[in-house]
Amino acid sequence: MKGTEAFQELLPLINDEPVVHANGFICRESFALKDREANFYMIGSMGLASSIGLGVAMCKPDKKVIIIDGDGNVLMALGTLAMIAAEAPENLLHIVIDNEVYESTGSQRSLSNKVHLEKVAKSAGYKNALRVEQKEDIKAAYIKLKELPGPNFLLIKVEPCFDPSTGRVTHTPEEITERFMLAIR
């Protein structure tokens, strides 16, 4: 499955949940396919989508909060998996689109071909962690992990396919803040 196909499967399943996106390919692909006001596009600060998502989940316990992360981001902030596991917000679903490379900078390899991030998350203390390799399996895994009390982790293995001509997020950072805050108020 290509990264774009994973997004095509995943995005229609999301309703009004706040979604925090990791920088690079994750932001740009999601923005290009389906822009939403409840999307927080983190265009810089690599590694922090997970801690931002944790903060939102802790302060909005009545909303299911979704993080769409990348393997490079998760590897940069492995310690945040421990923070999420220790805090254990039931309303948090951490999704990782794992293409095993830093795709938006030219597909340099990461380490996730050797390190199974869903196992790291489970060992850290996430309640449930699933790994999906076929696009037909995304829907069932997503629905299951969204319904079970979290924090839960969904790793989706994909092949790199990013088209660099995919535009960047066109909203200004300030606009992203304002509309996200209004949408999840």
Place this chain on the structure above:
Amino acid sequence: MSSLTSQSFIKRLVQEEYKFFTGVPCSLLSGLIYELESQDEVRYIPAVREDAAVGLCTGAYLAGTMPVLLMQNSGLGYSLNAFTSLNLIYKIPMLVIMSWRGKDGKDAPEHIIMGDIDKQLLKTAGMEYSLLSEENCEEVLKKAKQKITEEKLPYTLIVEKGLFDERH
């Protein structure tokens, strides 16, 4: 505020509607963190790194809760990219309480350079700060609140050794 203690300062922060506390410890802030951990109406969330604490504060603010980050000045290095590529451009504020290790070159070697340049780094990044003291506490809290609510920018209060009690 009559006399500034860890207890009175945390109480003032809570009165000012700061409700979310996280950070990475420093001995100079140990009294404050002890206070946060022992009070019922506030919570302190231990962070693994200062930049992760910035992320956590960012999420809290986006969800409508005013956050406070406590860290040693050594954490400024780790968190500078988070401030410049996230908070300063997205206008996501927080109150930063930063201890000043390495003041006047009198400290362990690892603190000397950061103790010398931390204020310049904040200034260069466009992040305002005040050196907190018993005398200026009310004034700088007001200034911080204004910066945070009106300009939506982080504001840093610098804590010198001896200002608050230490708990080892």
